[in-house]
Amino acid sequence: MATIYDVSVLAGVSLATVSRVMNNNPKVSDKTRQKVLDAMQSLGYKPNTIAQSLASNCSNSVGVLVSQLDGPFYGPMMTQIETSLRAANKHVIIAAGHSDEAQEKDSVDFLKGRGCDALILDVEAVSDDYLIKLSKGDTPIVLINRYVEAIKDRCVFLKNERGGHMATEHILSLGHKDIAYISGPMFKLDARDRLRGHQRALAEHNVLFEPDIWYEGNYKEDGGVAAMEHLLSLNKPFTAVVCANDQMASGAISVCLDRGLKVPEDISFIGYDNIPFPTYITPKLDTVSNPIDEMGRMAALWVLQQVYKDDKVSVNSCFVPELFIRNSSMKKT
Template sequence: MVTIKQVSELAGVSSATVSRVINNTDTVKEKTRELVLNAMSQLGYRHNVLAASLASNKTNTIGYVVPELHGSFFGSMMAGSEHVLRKAKKHMFVATGHSDEALEMQEIEALLSRRCDALILHVEAVSDDYLIHLAKQDVPMVIVNRYIEDIGDNCISLDNVKGGYMATRHLIEQGHKDIAYLSGSLFKADGVNRLIGHKQALAEAGIEYNPELMVEGDFQAKSGEAGVYELFDAKQHFTAVACANDEMASGAINALRARGKQVPEDVSVIGFDNIDFSSYLTPALTTINYPVRDIGAMAARWILNHAYGDHKMTLTHILEPELLVRGTTRNL
């Protein structure tokens, strides 16, 4: 096995300089860096990350659990994290929990067994108690898109109640009273909290909540489509639809058009998240902006603060939603 000492002898530099090149520090002159890299190439040197981690007690890897890899939401979130972590010369191991309690726990334990320095968790099925217990262990852990009061300092989330409220209030301000609501999965915190916000806006306006105008979906486009068909089949009257996310809103629009309704001339539709495609629909989708990339970046900053002692990072634990008015809503 080629050693750092052999590389240093061939390059004509000290072993400490070789270590600085391996760790990609900024204190090595470019000419010296090239000498070391050429020597490593000639000798076939491979840096032993495992040995280095045993010596430093750090692997410079962060375990990342998300429900799935489908769609732009989780891609944007992970991209925000990766951008911050890569600048700090850290790496991500990504696993999927598929909103299943046993799978989420299995993936968390697998990442811990691989000696990840810290965890970023977007988990939906494991209990608050499990996460509270995990937070008390030695591995730094931040939870995204979920707020648990007992470990609030470990959480980075959006104010989903406020976002749900803002979406429905926008429809009410446009004169709508018969507002259908397509919720996300109600075993998920964001699905519950966005529905709470919807109900708050109705109550504030003196509009009675009608459970017959609410259909539970699963945050997928097909469930938005199915929800609108269910409302039509039940002969429910509505002039607007508030959707728990943009994917469901796109499915809802397809179903409305299939039943001969124009958006927004006949029915207004509002989404939630502001994922990439929402502004490319025709007309462009009115939605609630979820700064998902910013939340991913904030989670990475939390990790750098708590796992690596980089306390220069400013943290915001609860991010604010924003109403984006586009073409799918109009005054009644």
């Protein structure tokens, strides 16, 4: 079995130079780096990553904690994180928190225990105080899809209040006044922010927010189904529904279509997130963007910049939503 000594002899360099190449030290010239890599390939040498980690105090691994592993929302985020880090020869270790405080804390401890060089956290249940304290520890953290003022330099986030306002403003511009609202779970900050944006838009148009036609959903299709069945059972007039995400909007629209209601002729809809599949159904869903994939990439670049000292990357931490108009809403007749 080839050793690091064999590599140094074949490449004609010192053991220290081989070590620098394995640790991606930028001080090694491209010519020397290639000689070492060619020697490693010729000998079939595989570095002992555990030994490397102990020697360099760097594991070249990043922990990623997400709320859940299923659905169309988190996959693109994790893909961008992994792709960006893999391009820099870093690897990810993924854990799920399931929007539960105890599980989120347990997953943080698990990732720290694996010697991760940094943590990318998409967390919803732990407190701001917990995250502020965590940020002062030995393992650097960056938050994704969450804003904490005290550690704002570690946050990659979307202006959700503005997005909620944008969605409702569009519906109001079409002349709708009786507007139902399907929110996300209210323990989630993004759900509260989107609702605040909705209420602000209503107030600016002197339209009262009607709690009776507000339903707290779960950000999933079945939550949209339950919400729409409840709203229709009230026999209260409404001509439009603003949904806090696209999955619930899709479930709600399916109920309307099953009951013979026409969308948007009878009820207009708008969603939030701009996930792919609502663009392939009829009607195509009006929505507000949530570039979670790009936020994932930015969180990975933050780690490369702040932890691995890559000064060639540029990080944008604040994202502004965009409105996408298709054909699920129309002017009130």
